[in-house]
Amino acid sequence: NAGVTQTPKFQVLKTGQSMTLQCAQDMNHNSMYWYRQDPGMGLRLIYYSASEGTTDKGEVPNGYNVSRLNKREFSLRLESAAPSQTSVYFCASRLNTEAFFGQGTRLTVV
């Protein structure tokens, strides 16, 4: 099983560019999440999707949009990247309790 797969692993953007981070899970989980991790800040929730067709804001949603394309896929879009969005982004999925994480996308905005 692949578990949770994120693409790309690394990305450098210029300020104002847009991009979409992709996430797919093969565990038939209902819930999917996007977190960002910054030094000394732990993981902060950006958006989540409790089930196919629903999305909700987390703690730090500004500057991001999401799409729950189907049960497997949950994408995160930066419409106009800013240096403050330089971070490591993690996608996770969950059925009831335990969460499974992807390997992360390291994004740098210059």
Place this chain on the structure above:
Amino acid sequence: SQQGEEDPQALSIQEGENATMNCSYKTSINNLQWYRQNSGRGLVHLILIRSNEREKHSGRLRVTLDTSKKSSSLLITASRAADTASYFCATDAGNTPLVFGKGTRLSVIA
């Protein structure tokens, strides 16, 4: 704002010693989980303790939960160099997203 706060922020011990990390949280929970993150990787689930449990063991891990103090501790016994990682607590209140603390960085020196 983040629910959990781990203490200490960083911990350095010798191989064979025990490592204790603490987590405090703010609101009522259903479950508390501990995750491990190796440098540059995604988080991996270690152990879960439910709000009606006081102690749980898994291999060299022992977790306690005191809901009256809103705190939990993770004990790793007989630590090994391979235990070097960051450790995070995460809480949920039923069908809510996991909320993570800022983590404890553990260094085990061989």
